[in-house]
Amino acid sequence: MSADNCGENVSLPLRNLLNSIQCIRDRVRDGESNESDGAFNLSNFWDSLNQAVKAVSHEATKLSLAFSKPPLPSQQDVEKLSESTLKSVLSLSTVYYWLPKSQGISLRRQVRDATVEVLEGVAQLVEVILSSPLQSLSQDQLTSTGGVWSACDHFARLPQDNKAAVLMVLSDQIGVVKDAIEEIEQALSEDQDPFSDVLDNDQEPRGNQDTYWSEKDRRVIGPCQGLMKAAAACLRKLTSAVKANGDVATSQNLAQLDDLADITKEISPGLDDLALCLYPPMDYSGVENNVSKLASLLKKVLGIIRSSHVCGESQLTWVQFLDGAVDHNLQKAKDLIQQDS
Template sequence: MSADNAVGNVSVPLRNLLNSIQCMRDRVRDGESNESDGAFDLSNFWHTLNQAVKAVSQEATKLSVAFSKPPLPSQQDGEKLSEWILKSVLSLSTVYYWLPKSQGVSLRRQVRDAIVDVLEGVTQLVGVILSSPLQSLSHEQLTSTGGVWSACDSLSQLPRDNKAALLVVLCAQIGVVKDAIEEIEQALSEVQDPFSDVLDDDQEPRGNQDTYWSEKDRRVIGPCQGLMKASAACLRKLTSAVKTHGDVSTPQNVAQLDDLADITKELSPGVDDLALCLYPPMDYSGVEDNVSKLGALLKKVLEIIRCSHVCGESQLTWVQFLDGAVDHNLQKTKDLLQQDS
């Protein structure tokens, strides 16, 4: 048999494998879980999932090693390798469907996304092998194999319940909001044009006043920063409250944690939108619009916190304080925008 025929024969099971994993990945991405009628054993789910992801990592490694140097595996060996890795990813996908929504939508989303990342990693690995089956271990194949390992490792480190899943969401939001606040503070501290760092070396400094903040602009920024900082404080305080009072023992509490995750995910885009419209030339109508949106969103977040099980008596104090701070900054911004230039 010629080398070309050997390549063609061993490519057939690999192409079939690639198509199967791609279909599986898409089904997991769009699929729904099976609802659990009785008590769900979450610890058993995690044990089984960890075993499944280890199997995927091992089979992906075997596949990569088998195609890392000549001679190529025979068609029969290629079929066996493809069968084993397909079985491992099918098992992983099946375990995902065990996890019911009653354990938390936030948790399911993070598990789903992590499994999709694993399946995408295996897809890329198989694709790389198909594109260069006779070469020695290429940089692309090495990178793809490492990508599968990394995705499998990330899956094994997922939050174990919906409370932990919410804390992951809050941590991400805190980071984005903190960055937006710091960027505005940095720009304000610079005497020069805040966009000067993006000018090309051969460009002359711009004399257009639209590239600088006026005194009124700087006054308007003050209460806008207040709203952004209130968002950051809300996220920090909520994180502490969830750590202390977050509970996943009842469906109602699990659902409340999901509500908190969904609403707080809107905070960082709201803060970003407000921050972007503060840069010169400042569009006052845009500022007013984004201030109103962020203020309304913050008040909605605070109300959902107030009505949830994570809000005890001590939490109610800061919820009320931040609610007042939102009103104060909204009114102050409105008053400043209405003043004559």
């Protein structure tokens, strides 16, 4: 909103609103929840949270509409709009703080991130209103308003308990690992320079042999792929185990689910590090280092699964099988790397 179109009396409440929302957002992002002394009712929490989210969406829409066409709202109207918007934002953050960590860290993180996304969306909308000339509804304002709606709609897709939150983490990890495996498989299936897609159209293909895999390179890649596939199988099997046996009735089981979520988040970075060093020219010491790291991580993951409540008799079979597969592929990769060296 330009200075000509927006008097100081109208913009001041908006600037105060923006500062308040940004402070609330920062507190939600970095703050701790309130621990409940008594019994916590998760169902009541979700009812209250969804009502608070609807109120924020409603207030953001009212604010956007007020500044969507001339004439400017009066100072009194802007003050009322700012107050009601701030009230809805405070209510949302307050309800978020009701969720104690004892309901599960994974759940709380996802609710926190969704809450922060809404607060950032409302702050961005206020910024756009302050900076846009009041001639017509700007594209930026439409986009920002839509951004708030989208962030609010996301709450309907949030996991409702810690088991569901952990399953969402696992699903994300499975997707990332699957993509990394497919990239390597695609590169191996192509007989050409694996970096040809980054060459300019007018550049000649490079003749440097360092851009191609040697026969030894390809042999070394085999057990590395085996380790990657073991990681993918571990995530898939763990997902099934959590679905079947995951329990949120005790603090110990909640903590175990969080431990599983946290350790599995380390798999995709470890797998990416290994995948990157497989591209030519292949540095065998780097491959051996990263294959050892990934194998060690997978052994740790399998150990945590084995000692958790999600591992019953039927799960123990695949845990032991994958443990052996990790050892086999690690040793095979090391043997191949050390050949002819």
